[in-house]
Amino acid sequence: DDGKIRKQEEDFTAAVDAALPEALKLATSGKLRDAIEGLLPLEKKARIACDVPSTTRLLVSIIEMCHNANDWAMLGEYTVLLSKRRGQLKQAVTKMVQKACEYLEVAPDKETTLRLLDTLRTVTAGKIHVEIERARLTMKLSKIKEQEGDIASAADILHELQVETFGSMDRREKVEFILEQMRLGLARRDVVRTQIISKKISVRFFEDASTDDLKRKYYRLMIELARLDNSYLDICKHSRALLETPSVQSSADEWPGLVKDAVLFVILAPHNNEQSDLLARVQAEPKLKQVPDYEALITTMTTSEIHPWRVFEARHGAALQANPALHGEGSAKLVEDLKKRVAEHNVRVVAKFFTRITTERMCELLELGQQESEDVLSSLVNSKTVFAKIDRPAGLVTFRAPKNPAEVLDDWVANTNSLMQLVDKATHVIGKENIVHA
Numbered sequence: 001d002d003g004k005i006r007k008q009e010e011d012f013t014a015a016v017d018a019a020l021p022e023a024l025k026l027a028t029s030g031k032l033r034d035a036i037e038g039l040l041p042l043e044k045k046a047r048i049a050c051d052v053p054s055t056t057r058l059l060v061s062i063i064e065m066c067h068n069a070n071d072w073a074m075l076g077e078y079t080v081l082l083s084k085r086r087g088q089l090k091q092a093v094t095k096m097v098q099k100a101c102e103y104l105e106v107a108p109d110k111e112t113t114l115r116l117l118d119t120l121r122t123v124t125a126g127k128i129h130v131e132i133e134r135a136r137l138t139m140k141l142s143k144i145k146e147q148e149g150d151i152a153s154a155a156d157i158l159h160e161l162q163v164e165t166f167g168s169m170d171r172r173e174k175v176e177f178i179l180e181q182m183r184l185g186l187a188r189r190d191v192v193r194t195q196i197i198s199k200k201i202s203v204r205f206f207e208d209a210s211t212d213d214l215k216r217k218y219y220r221l222m223i224e225l226a227r228l229d230n231s232y233l234d235i236c237k238h239s240r241a242l243l244e245t246p247s248v249q250s251s252a253d254e255w256p257g258l259v260k261d262a263v264l265f266v267i268l269a270p271h272n273n274e275q276s277d278l279l280a281r282v283q284a285e286p287k288l289k290q291v292p293d294y295e296a297l298i299t300t301m302t303t304s305e306i307h308p309w310r311v312f313e314a315r316h317g318a319a320l321q322a323n324p325a326l327h328g329e330g331s332a333k334l335v336e337d338l339k340k341r342v343a344e345h346n347v348r349v350v351a352k353f354f355t356r357i358t359t360e361r362m363c364e365l366l367e368l369g370q371q372e373s374e375d376v377l378s379s380l381v382n383s384k385t386v387f388a389k390i391d392r393p394a395g396l397v398t399f400r401a402p403k404n405p406a407e408v409l410d411d412w413v414a415n416t417n418s419l420m421q422l423v424d425k426a427t428h429v430i431g432k433e434n435i436v437h438a
Contacts (some may be wrong), residue, residue, distance in 0.1 A: 007050065008049065008050045008051050008052070009048075009049040009050060009051075010045075010049040010051060011051060011054070012042065012045060012046040012049065012051050012054040013051075013053065013054055015042055015045075015054075016042065016046070016054045016057055016058060019038070019039060019042050020039075020057070020058075020061055022038070023035040023036070023038055023039050023061070023065070024061075024065065026038065027065040027068070027069060028068075032065060032066065032069045032071060032074065033074070035065060036062050036065065036066075036074075036078060039058055039061070039062060042058065043055060043058045043059070043062075043082070043085075044085075046058060047085065047087060047088060047089060047092075048087065050089065052089050052091050052092060055089050055092040056089075056091060056092040056095045056096075059082050059092050059093070059095065059096040060095055060096055060099050062078055062082065063075060063078065063079065063096055063099050063100055063103075064099065066078060067103050070108075072107070072108075072112050072115070072116065075100065075103070075116070076115060076116055076119040079096065079097075079100050079119055079120065079123055080119060080122065080123055082096060083096070083097075083123045090127075090129040091129075093123075093127070093129065093130065094129050094130055094133070097120060097123060097124060097130050097133050098133060100116070100120055101120065101133055101136070101137065103116070104116060104117065104120075104137075104140065110144075113144070114141075114144070117137055117140065117141050117144075120133070120137050121134060121137050121138065121141070124137065128168075131166050131168065131169070132166065132168055132169050132173075135161055135163055135166065135169065135177060138157060138158060138160065138161055139158065139177065139180065141157055142154045142155075142157045142158040142180075142184070145157060146184070151184065151187050151188050152188055154184055155181075155184035155185060155187065155188050155190070158177075158180060158181050158184055159181055159184075159185070159193070159197075161177060161181070163177040163178065164178070164200045171205065172211070172214070175201055175205060175211075175214050175218075176214065178197060178200050178201055179201075179214065179217055179218060179221065181197050182194050182197050182198055182218075182221045182225070183221060185197060186221060186224055186225060186228065189228060191225065191228050191229050194221075194225050195225065195229075198221075198222060198225065201218060203241075206218065209246070212245060212246065212247050215242075215245055216242065216245060216247070216248070219238045219239075219241055219242040219245075220242070222234070222238045223235055223238045223239060223242075223261075226238060227330070230330075230333070232265040232266070232268040232269040232337075233265070233266070233269040233274065233275060233278065235261065235265040236261070236262050236265040236266040236269065236278060236282065237278070239258045239261045239262040239265070240258075240262050240281075240282070240285075242258055243255055243258045243259065243262065243285075243287070255287060256287075256290070256291055257324075259285065259287050259288055259290075259291050259294065260291060260294050260323055260325075261323075261325060262282050262285070263282055263288070263291075263294040263297060263298050264294075264297075264320070264323060264325060264326075265325075266278050266279050266282050266298075267279075267297070267298070267301050267338070267341055268334065268337050268338060268341060270341075270383065271341075271344060271345075271348070271380075271383075271385055272383070272385075279298070279301070279302060280302075282298065283298050283299075283302060293316070293318075293319035294319065296315070296316070297316050297319065297320075300312065300315065300316065301341075301342075301345055304349050304352060304353075305349065306346045306349050306350065306365055306366070307342065307345070307346065308342075308346065308365075308366060308367035308368075309339055309342055309343070309367065310367055312342050320338075340376065340379075343366060343368060343372070343376045344376055344379070344380055344385075346365070346366050347366065347373075347376055347377055347380055347386065348380070348385065348386060350362060350365060350366075350399075351380075351386040351387075351388065351399045354399055355398070355399055355400045356396055356397065356398050356399070356400070357396070357397050357399075358395050358396055358397075359373070359374075359390070359392075359395045359396070359397055360395060362397055374390065377390070377397070386399065387399060387400070387401040
């Protein structure tokens with residue numbers, strides 16, 4: 001307990017070999033407590049002498065005798081008692097707890113399981129040498145609560161663990177615990193906590209081929225998280241990351257759905273530099289050619305042509321209706337956002353080819369009412385995607401941004417330099433002609 005390494009002072013192996021058979025006989029004859037009490041003085045001597053193997057044998061044997069006698073109350077009682085004895089050896093406690101954990105699987109009923117779970121979690125609380133056992137016990141308790149339908153309690157219990165700080169735990173097991181924390185967080189729709197927990201996993205961990213199953217689970221959870229948060233660009237990124245998994249690439253049942261989701265959600269994302277870059281990457285995806293409906297969809301959204309919603313729906317409506325993402329909870333919002341993105345695409349095309357246009361003509365091209373057209377235009381102006389000014393009395397929309405004095409002066413200087421170069425060239429040609437004909 002003081003952190004010092006102590007040497008074994010005496011070997012009690014022979015004494016333990018002699019005492020254990022006698023204790024087992026007593027326990028078998030129904031005198032369990034007498035058998036255990038008879039071993040405690042020897043346990044004390046072995047503990048004080050730092051005889052780890054003998055102390056471990058005694059502690060494990062006491063737990064085994066309680067189990068063999070089917071006395072679960074005494075098993076819990078002596079687990080706590082032995083773990084709290086002064087100067088108890090950490091290795092011995094670890095082995096005892098591990099043995100007690102094995103008996104959880106064969107407990108006669110749920111009440112006994114919960115009682116023993118609670119006892120073992122109390123024994124392992126705050127002890128680094130049994131942190132892995134405590135984590136596994138906590139996971140088991142969380143699963144029991146989940147089976148009872150108490151998702152909130154299951155999530156709270158598991159979120160108590162900070163497994164990323166456990167130095168003795170295998171990295172794969174850590175990731176499994178964190179993924180389970182994410183799953184329960186999503187089950188109770190706790191988006192903020194799940195986002196924080198997800199950052200504990202480095203995606204470089206998934207570069208190893210042996211982590212394929214965990215990678216798939218991680219990105220499925222991240223897609224679900226992004227759906228709850230309406231983060232369309234993240235859904236596209238996670239779908240593409242999942243698509244790069246070898247097992248997904250070889251599964252004809254999985255990759256088409258991911259390609260479709262990548263296309264759909266990159267289109268649903270608001271237009272900006274990052275979205276444009278990702279749109280180009282998705283369009284370059286080799287497997288997209290094997291999904292022609294969605295290749296046509298992304299081509300429509302990257303071509304500088306106006307596609308009113310009526311035309312867009314007639315062309316791509318059937319393919320989109322078959323996508324499961326556009327059905328179920330939240331599907332109405334996705335459809336509304338898709339209509340908005342199509343309208344925004346059309347406004348960007350208008351801004352590209354017109355410097356000025358009447359509001360009446362713009363509404364006619366977009367096939368939207370005046371208020372709807374102004375709303376879409378205003379959102380694009382607000383996000384600095386396009387520049388526009390609306391002159392309502394004149395019924396005009398101007399897409400050309402006014403130049404500041406410095407820009408006007410630069411243009412004038414450039415024009416003047418170009419003019420003088422032309423004058424010099426003309427003078428040179430005239431002079432050359434005069435010399436030839438002189």
